[in-house]
Amino acid sequence: MNNVNITIDGLAITARSGMTVLQAALANGLYIPNLCNHPDLAPAGLCRVCVVKVDNKKIAISCKLPVQDGMAISTEDPEVMQIRKSSVELLVAYHPLTCLTCEKDNDCELQRVAHYVGVTQEGMKRYRRSVRTIPKDTSNPFFDIDHSKCIMCGICIRTCDELQNINAIDYAQRGVSCIVATLGNKPIAQSRCESCGECVVRCPVGALAVKTAQAPMREVSSICTYCGVGCGLFLGVRGDRIVSVRGDRNNPVNKGSLCVKGRFGYDFVNHPDRLKTPWVKKDGKLVEASWDEALDLIADNFSKSKGDGFATLASARMTNEDNYLLQKFTRSVMETNTIDHCARL
Amino acid sequence: MTFTQLQEDARQEWNALRNDNNPQIMIGTATCGRSAGAMAVVKAFEQELEQKGITAHITEVGCIGPCYAEPLVNIAKPGKPTISYRNVTPSMVTEITDAYLVGEDPLAHYTLGTFGDGKIEGVSRVLDTPSFKPQERRVFRNCGVIDPTNINHYIANQGYEGLNKALTMTQEEVVDIMKRSGLRGRGGGGFPAGRKWEAGLKAKGTPKYVVCNADEGDPGAFMDRAVIEGDPHSVIEGMIIAGYTIGSQTGYIYVRAEYPLAIKRLEMAIAQAHEKGLLGKNILGTDFCFDINIFPGAGAFVCGESTALTLSIEGKRGMPRVAPRPRTTEIGLYDKPTLLNNVKTFASAPMIIVKGAEWFASVGTEKSTGTAIFALTGKVNNCGLIEVPMGITLRQIIYDIGGGVSDGGEFKAVQTGGPSGGCLPESLLDTPIDYDSLDEAGSIMGSGGMVVLDEKTCMVDVARYFLDFTEIESCGQCVPCRLGTKQLLEILKDICKGRGKEGDHELLYELSHSVHGGSVCGLGQTAANPVLTTLRYFKSEYDAHIYDKCCPAKVCKSLISYVILEDKCKGCTLCAKSCPVNAISGEKKQVHVIDQSLCVQCGVCMEKCPNKFSAVDCVSPRVKTEVS
Numbered sequence: 025m026n027n028v029n030i031t032i033d034g035l036a037i038t039a040r041s042g043m044t045v046l047q048a049a050l051a052n053g054l055y056i057p058n059l060c061n062h063p064d065l066a067p068a069g070l071c072r073v074c075v076v077k078v079d080n081k082k083i084a085i086s087c088k089l090p091v092q093d094g095m096a097i098s099t100e101d102p103e104v105m106q107i108r109k110s111s112v113e114l115l116v117a118y119h120p121l122t123c124l125t126c127e128k129d130n131d132c133e134l135q136r137v138a139h140y141v142g143v144t145q146e147g148m149k150r151y152r153r154s155v156r157t158i159p160k161d162t163s164n165p166f167f168d169i170d171h172s173k174c175i176m177c178g179i180c181i182r183t184c185d186e187l188q189n190i191n192a193i194d195y196a197q198r199g200v201s202c203i204v205a206t207l208g209n210k211p212i213a214q215s216r217c218e219s220c221g222e223c224v225v226r227c228p229v230g231a232l233a234v235k236t237a238q239a240p241m242r243e244v245s246s247i248c249t250y251c252g253v254g255c256g257l258f259l260g261v262r263g264d265r266i267v268s269v270r271g272d273r274n275n276p277v278n279k280g281s282l283c284v285k286g287r288f289g290y291d292f293v294n295h296p297d298r299l300k301t302p303w304v305k306k307d308g309k310l311v312e313a314s315w316d317e318a319l320d321l322i323a324d325n326f327s328k329s330k331g332d333g334f335a336t337l338a339s340a341r342m343t344n345e346d347n348y349l350l351q352k353f354t355r356s357v358m359e360t361n362t363i364d365h366c367a368r369l
Numbered sequence: 370m371t372f373t374q375l376q377e378d379a380r381q382e383w384n385a386l387r388n389d390n391n392p393q394i395m396i397g398t399a400t401c402g403r404s405a406g407a408m409a410v411v412k413a414f415e416q417e418l419e420q421k422g423i424t425a426h427i428t429e430v431g432c433i434g435p436c437y438a439e440p441l442v443n444i445a446k447p448g449k450p451t452i453s454y455r456n457v458t459p460s461m462v463t464e465i466t467d468a469y470l471v472g473e474d475p476l477a478h479y480t481l482g483t484f485g486d487g488k489i490e491g492v493s494r495v496l497d498t499p500s501f502k503p504q505e506r507r508v509f510r511n512c513g514v515i516d517p518t519n520i521n522h523y524i525a526n527q528g529y530e531g532l533n534k535a536l537t538m539t540q541e542e543v544v545d546i547m548k549r550s551g552l553r554g555r556g557g558g559g560f561p562a563g564r565k566w567e568a569g570l571k572a573k574g575t576p577k578y579v580v581c582n583a584d585e586g587d588p589g590a591f592m593d594r595a596v597i598e599g600d601p602h603s604v605i606e607g608m609i610i611a612g613y614t615i616g617s618q619t620g621y622i623y624v625r626a627e628y629p630l631a632i633k634r635l636e637m638a639i640a641q642a643h644e645k646g647l648l649g650k651n652i653l654g655t656d657f658c659f660d661i662n663i664f665p666g667a668g669a670f671v672c673g674e675s676t677a678l679t680l681s682i683e684g685k686r687g688m689p690r691v692a693p694r695p696r697t698t699e700i701g702l703y704d705k706p707t708l709l710n711n712v713k714t715f716a717s718a719p720m721i722i723v724k725g726a727e728w729f730a731s732v733g734t735e736k737s738t739g740t741a742i743f744a745l746t747g748k749v750n751n752c753g754l755i756e757v758p759m760g761i762t763l764r765q766i767i768y769d770i771g772g773g774v775s776d777g778g779e780f781k782a783v784q785t786g787g788p789s790g791g792c793l794p795e796s797l798l799d800t801p802i803d804y805d806s807l808d809e810a811g812s813i814m815g816s817g818g819m820v821v822l823d824e825k826t827c828m829v830d831v832a833r834y835f836l837d838f839t840e841i842e843s844c845g846q847c848v849p850c851r852l853g854t855k856q857l858l859e860i861l862k863d864i865c866k867g868r869g870k871e872g873d874h875e876l877l878y879e880l881s882h883s884v885h886g887g888s889v890c891g892l893g894q895t896a897a898n899p900v901l902t903t904l905r906y907f908k909s910e911y912d913a914h915i916y917d918k919c920c921p922a923k924v925c926k927s928l929i930s931y932v933i934l935e936d937k938c939k940g941c942t943l944c945a946k947s948c949p950v951n952a953i954s955g956e957k958k959q960v961h962v963i964d965q966s967l968c969v970q971c972g973v974c975m976e977k978c979p980n981k982f983s984a985v986d987c988v989s990p991r992v993k994t995e996v997s
Contacts (some may be wrong), residue, residue, distance in 0.1 A: 068691065069691035069847075070846050071847075071848050072689065072849055072887040073848070075887060082694065083886055085691075088691060088693055089693060103886060104712060104881065105883065106883055106886075107849070107882075107883045107886050110850055110879060110883030110884075110887065111852075111883065111887060112850035114849070114853055114880075115848060118852055150872050151876070152859040175848075176845065178846070193995070194686065195688070195845065195846070197845070198669065198671075198842065198843065198844060199841045199842060199843040200841075200843070200845070200851060200852070200854075200855045201841060202843075202844070202845025202846070202851060314694055
């Protein structure tokens with residue numbers, strides 16, 4: 025693909041043709057403030073914060089503007105700064121200032137952008153402030169929706185549409201009443217949402233927040249135990265407790281995506297009901313046993329059941345390699361071809 | 370059937386009606402006429418004719434424009450000019466019937482004037498009156514003249530002649546004539562129609578679509594409705610010509626669901642055009658096929674924006690597409706090349722083909738040719754729809770056509786272009802009406818709304834009123850429009866309530882520019898115009914509100930007080946009796962007093978105080994009340 029040369033605030037950079045100005049800037053380590061942009065999604069151009077001036081003439085939004093050779097981009101033009109600042113100040117004017125107790129504190133794009141464009145307490149005094157009073161939607165077991173914090177960037181809607189193809193949410197109503205809503209504006213738990221949480225991790229503010237989120241003390245790179253896909257993830261740990269999970273964007277299998285089980289289903293690890301030793305039925309009653317005792321019992325029984333009296337049902341939670349071994353064992357040791365797998369449809 | 374045969378049949382029917390020995394009664398029953406009571410007048414005439422055994426044709430026609438004279442009844446007697454009776458009520462029907470239908474007394478005091486050749490003593494010719502003389506009826510040529518439900522009336526008046534002619538031309542020739550006419554999009558944007566048609570023709574991809582934007586959403590604008598209700602075939606013919614020109618077989622009319630009569634008229638017109646072989650397969654015996662669907666809009670103002678409109682037809686949420694984006698002529702409805710024009714643009718096309726580009730460009734200015742239609746309303750004597758040559762001045766419209774400010778008031782400003790337009794002061798009254806001059810003055814041509822404001826209008830309140838509309842009608846997708854209009858509105862509301870503060874001026878100005886420069890579509894980009902123009906031309910009113918807590922026009926309730934003048938009050942007690950909150954006290958024949966802490970500024974006391982006393986005055990800023 026051809027490269028093109030452009031300048032941003034006088035700095036010469038090279039970009040691949042087909043890139044947008046915003047992509048080119050970010051790829052070259054230059055920050056242009058933005059809110060509704062996400063690298064996984066098609067640009068929407070709604071927040072108007074990434075506005076720039078092209079060739080000292082035209083105002084354009086950099087997230088939708090394709091690079092062209094010789095283009096001169098200004099991000100510090102007075103008109104650009106005015107539009108950008110107004111947009112951010114407007115968002116702040118209608119956003120709750122409860123940053124300290126917000127889950128996204130320090131990880132909030134609105135904070136970052138407000139800081140960058142120079143939103144000050146003095147400047148905000150000029151505005152009429154108010155915050156939406158729509159009650160929180162707490163119907164989902166894993167995350168909450170707080171409309172008062174929503175900046176209507178549409179990232180959640182586009183994630184659900186472009187990445188997940190679920191389309192559980194969309195815009196509803198008009199003007200200032202415009203909200204992100206499910207069909208019929210029902211609680212999210214009554215919608216077709218599959219709770220994958222992909223929108224939650226992309227939400228630039230605290231409008232979508234994991235219910236039980238705790239910042240981890242350390243993170244451990246791991247593979248999801250749920251199925252044979254083998255998604256890469258980071259388990260956030262405090263002491264010996266898992267307190268968070270996030271997808272590994274560098275993992276070639278899932279590129280950061282996770283499903284509801286992988287992202288939110290880690291309770292079982294520390295659950296008191298979890299089986300930690302084998303149980304064996306003695307005199308019609310299940311009792312705890314040692315591994316040796318259990319395996320001996322299995323080996324005894326297997327030895328007596330070779331041939332067509334035997335079948336295996338493999339689990340999707342095992343790796344491909346484990347499943348291979350199981351069928352090998354079934355065919356050559358147990359001498360039968362009666363093999364099935366729970367993911368076979 | 371050939372077109373010549375169609376024309377002959379139609380002319381026969383039309384002439385038979387014209388030359389009939391019985392009188393013809395034409396009653397304007399478009400929506401405007403109906404809301405003024407025209408249907409009751411129709412009924413009254415029917416009963417009257419039956420009772421008295423008079424033979425006459427009653428024809429329901431569209432609207433000729435003068436709302437102030439509705440319901441309008443035109444009576445044509447053989448060999449006489451048509452007399453137009455104004456403000457006809459059912460109770461006047463007997464008198465008119467006896468005097469003019471039976472007798473020869475034209476009842477001059479009831480008339481608006483006469484149309485056509487000849488003169489009737491004591492009645493002036495409508496087209497010679499100052500209100501009509503400057504007008505040039507082109508798009509409205511048939512409105513109020515023909516029966517909109519009868520295709521033969523349209524055909525007899527050069528209808529479908531443009532289509533017949535266009536079908537003998539090449540597509541490029543049609544584009545060329547449209548380009549040379551200089552016609553600019555009548556939806557408000559003013560994009561040259563010929564260039565758009567050319568882009569539609571050149572666009573690659575099939576199928577192509579023709580879409581007529583009849584989603585007339587501006588409050589106070591109803592010219593598209595009048596054209597559709599009064600002359601639906603002109604729009605349909607324009608669309609068929611457009612379809613032929615760009616190579617499309619399917620057209621859509623996106624019309625407001627709030628226009629049930631317009632939809633009915635369109636449905637009827639489409640069915641009639643089908644019957645005559647003017648729509649459908651092999652139009653007029655050629656290979657060209659074209660059909661039109663009606664799509665009723667769901668009531669969102671923003672769906673008048675072309676990209677939102679096409680998404681809405683697709684069944685999606687009507688939100689404007691974000692620029693940079695391909696033009697609708699390249700990627701429009703169902704992502705296919707789409708030619709989208711306004712009702713009046715399509716209605717202009719047939720006569721351009723018939724009469725030629727030069728004829729069309731013979732009126733108007735160099736860059737804005739042809740005529741413009743305005744809905745003249747507000748504090749003006751003659752309100753209604755007017756069609757004038759481009760380039761006419763605001764002053765001519767308001768004082769000649771409009772008959773000046775109503776109730777002897779003083780002119781203050783004129784608001785053009787609907788909620789996204791601007792307010793222009795007296796000093797700009799000589800501004801010629803065309804796309805570019807209005808833009809320069811800070812307003813827009815827009816949909817053609819024109820509201821005259823007198824000295825009793827508060828300009829801050831006007832800005833607030835329009836922002837109230839745009840704030841609700843914003844689609845909500847982009848930040849400057851969604852939140853910018855909200856913030857502007859809140860500041861304006863505060864100023865009107867006396868809560869304006871130092872710095873509001875600057876913030877209004879700053880935000881207006883950001884909303885203008887930062888919004889996605891035309892709605893947001895023009896939403897701040899009412900604020901910017903009032904700030905530009907009426908800054909002193911903002912200052913008075915913010916710093917002196919005074920509303921010079923005495924409109925903003927929070928900034929006014931009603932007081933009783935001691936030297937004038939005679940203690941008649943009328944005010945005290947009518948006060949809804951019992952804020953007025955005083956004995957009979959004693960001076961009365963308004964308790965300002967109870968008063969709600971309804972103004973009833975001022976209305977009730979007899980003129981001979983005029984003892985109640987309205988003052989701003991407010992009278993200071995003692996804090997007890």
